Amino acid sequence: MSKPVIAIDMGGTRIKIGIVQDGILLDSTSIDAYSTNGLRSRLPYIREAVENLLKPQQLSLSDLGGLGIASPGIVDSHRKKVLSIDKKFGDAPEIDLEEWSQKMFNLPFFIENDARSALVGEWIYGNAQNHDNAVLMTLGTGIGSAAIIEGKLLKGKHFTAGILGGHSVINYKGNVCNCGNKGCVETEASTWNLANMRKSEDLPASSVVDYEMIFTLAEEGNTKALEIRNQSLQAWSACAVNLIHAYDPEILVLTGGIMASSSSIIPYLRNYIETYSWTPWGKVHLTEGKFSGTAALLGIAHLINNQ
Amino acid sequence: MSKPVIAIDMGGTRIKIGIVQDGILLDSTSIDAYSTNGLRSRLPYIREAVENLLKPQQLSLSDLGGLGIASPGIVDSHRKKVLSIDKKFGDAPEIDLEEWSQKMFNLPFFIENDARSALVGEWIYGNAQNHDNAVLMTLGTGIGSAAIIEGKLLKGKHFTAGILGGHSVINYKGNVCNCGNKGCVETEASTWNLANMRKSEDLPASSVVDYEMIFTLAEEGNTKALEIRNQSLQAWSACAVNLIHAYDPEILVLTGGIMASSSSIIPYLRNYIETYSWTPWGKVHLTEGKFSGTAALLGIAHLINNQ
Missing domain, CATH: 3.30.420.40 (ATPase, nucleotide binding domain)
Incomplete structure (x- = not known):
């Protein structure tokens, strides 16, 4: 012990x-x-x-x-x-x-x-156990990532390998991100940028603008919320494909605060990566993390x- | 011997x-x-x-x-x-x-x-010698890539790690690629897709449509060629940033047939990656390959x- x-x-x-x-x-x-x-x-x-x-x-x-x-x-x-x-x-x-x-x-x-x-938590104790090729993607205030390849936590020479998935360019003609880059996943769909993505007049007045609200309003048919939800699901899916193409994992674990709406997120992303990622060997296992937070x-x- | x-x-x-x-x-x-x-x-x-x-x-x-x-x-x-x-x-x-x-x-x-x-050729004998963290990007009929991290050629569990840089999504609302994915670098800017990118009436009639022609016409001020050149330079730059963010290299080596126009490509990409990639440790060394082809x-x- x-x-x-x-x-x-x-x-x-x-x-x-x-x-x-x-x-x-x-x-x-x-x-x-x-x-x-x-x-x-x-x-x-x-x-x-x-x-x-x-x-x-x-x-x-x-x-x-x-x-x-x-x-x-x-x-x-x-x-x-x-x-x-x-x-x-x-x-x-x-x-x-x-x-x-x-x-x-x-x-x-x-x-x-x-x-x-x-990712180490999920790998040693959680849903990525026994998978020596695993990627984690966190959806929250920002978008984070990490990768384990052939049983080794990927770090790289300057400690940036694996963790910059949120700053993967998915819209090269897009807006400038917090990080200074253009068209990062984070600028397309993360909590910090929700305030910019919404137009306040289109959504109910509320001090809290979070994805839980967006998903609930989208279910109710709110047009602006639907638009944000759909764009966000597409952006996270593209990020997932980029992570799969970059690191060749067996499993992709999703965590982070936005996963409070996992029942709307997991099926969309699973279908997207199975349709669009180039994995001739089979299907990447997409799952929520075991430990919420x-x-x-x-x-x-x-x-x-x-x- | x-x-x-x-x-x-x-x-x-x-x-x-x-x-x-x-x-x-x-x-x-x-x-x-x-x-x-x-x-x-x-x-x-x-x-x-x-x-x-x-x-x-x-x-x-x-x-x-x-x-x-x-x-x-x-x-x-x-x-x-x-x-x-x-x-x-x-x-x-x-x-x-x-x-x-x-x-x-x-x-x-x-x-x-x-x-x-x-990449192994450039690493052992060429311009990536003595760099144990190196990425190669080939610009040609398609866009290829490869990575060496901490002295090890990256392969991944199913042999796809490192090599799918051309299928990095840089335009998640973009067109379908040869590979079935949406908005890959290749669909935005590679030789196989040039015929789709040009509109024949805007460029001189020619049996050959290649980037050398595009770069030459752009120099001469042809509007359509300029548009294709500029979009392609942006797309390759976004791909380069994604490769840098994914693999954390010291050096990025550019090869492939399109590099016949390297004098127009290298300065643009160098400026772009130095401006937009998140490398607080310093600058990734961008260079052409030593062995042309x-x-x-x-x-x-x-x-x-x-x-």
């Missing part, structure tokens, strides 16, 4: 913190991310949340095996640094997180990209113990 | 045949491909061409170390079979090429995808000796 570890998933809306032991999430909590304000100001709250998690488990820091962070952006998992990040947590590259972890908890530290962490915690915990 | 080997590159227009020893092309020839008529009827001519090459070199079959084929399409390099192929050489999957090679030449046999072979021969020859 391994020692329990602290696992932190830096989501753009909520930061999740969990205690994980051998693939089991013993307990977890989350705090507001306020990610546009940066990460540094959240560190004291993360520390507090960790302490609050340990007490009821009757655990002290000396009982733990490490602390791991699943972060958005490009992460150097050898030097344990965030190298580059989209708008969320923009100050992360300037923070020495290993030093912070050392000072606050005195524990072995590990950091990896969040989609890679989630906690795969990255389980994955980063596994990586701490196996770095 | 290795024994010389026979290297065959099944191009869609010409089949090239060479004798290669230690990265040197001792001699080569080519025959018409008539690739839409299939491969089987060309095999006797390939045999004849091999014999004609050996004589002046004073080589007999017993002096040779093997025979290798660089083929378009999806190639199983373990079982040494073409698995699936676009319109060119459509009968190749039904031919036991290893048996043919055995019967005709009694030599060790190897087969690999043509873009992968060309013979990289696949050198690469497959290397692979025969190192299978």
Whole structure:
């Protein structure tokens, strides 16, 4: 049995913190991310949340095996640094997180990209188990991805291989993305861009514009919602085809907040990739992730113990 | 010193045949491909061409170390079979090429995808030397690609990883490709689709419609040629960004017949990828291949000796 570890998933809306032991999430909590304000100001709250998690488990820091962070952006998992990040947590590259972890908890530290962490979670404990060629696609605030090829987590020379699926160009005459590129999947269909895609007068006034609302309104026949839903399903499908063509997986695992509407998404994408992707050997198995929102915690915990 | 080997590159227009020893092309020839008529009827001519090459070199079959084929399409390099192929050489999957090679030449046999072979040629002997993270993109009748990541030629579980860059979706609302997918790079800009892209009345009457003509006419200010040139440069650039985002290379090597117009292509693509790809570590080195049209021969020859 391994020692329990602290696992932190830096989501753009909520930061999740969990205690994980051998693939089991013993307990977890989350705090507001306020990610546009940066990460540094959240560190004291993360520390507090960790302490609050340990007490009821009757655990002290000396009982733990490490602390791991699943972060958005490009992460150097050898030097344990965030190298580059989209708008969320923009100050992360300037923070020495290993030093912070050392000072606050005195524990072995590990950091990896969040989609890679989630794929490892699904690979070791979830729906990608026993598949040594697997791709994960996360649909949420942004679109993330990760790939395992022939049993190896794909990283590449500069740690960007596999994780930039959301910045796959699917509309080369399209709009500029957050990342500076043109026509990325994210600019065509992700939560951060929903506000631009909708025209407020066409949809009911609401402080929340999310895909759950879009899918519900589309079911009810709202024209604008139908248009957004259909374009989004096409964009995610094209992204899925690009990931399949790039990495040759047996299985494609879908996760992320937008998968709350999975019953509308899975059948569409499955039909699309079976029709349009070039896989003469057979069909890529398309499935939802096993762990709704906690795969990255389980994955980063596994990586701490196996770095 | 290795024994010389026979290297065959099944191009869609010409089949090239060479004798290669230690990265040197001792001699080569080519025959018409008539690739839409299939491969089987060309095999006797390939045999004849091999014999004609050996004589002046004073080589007999017993002096040779093997025979290798660089083929378009999806190639199983373990079982040494073409698995699936676009319109060119459509009968190749039904031919036991290893048996043919055995019967005709009694030599060790190897087969690999043509873009992968060309990348190996550039990696071992050409412009990608000393780069263990390299991507090749071929611009020609179709668009091909291949990738080496951390010193390993990327193949994937079903031998499709790396080679389907031409079937990366860059226009998800676009037209249907030869491969059955929608909005592939190839459908937006490759030689096979030029006849569809032009409107004959807008360009001078000519039996040949190729990119060299398009680039020349564009220089002269022909409106339709300019439109095709500009769309094609954008499409290839988006493909290059997708390959960079997928595989994280240090270097991107461009080859293929369209590179006859490299002086118009390289500066555009270089500027585009430096502007739009997400490479916080620096700039991907974009370069033309060293071997105009013979990289696949050198690469497959290397692979025969190192299978």
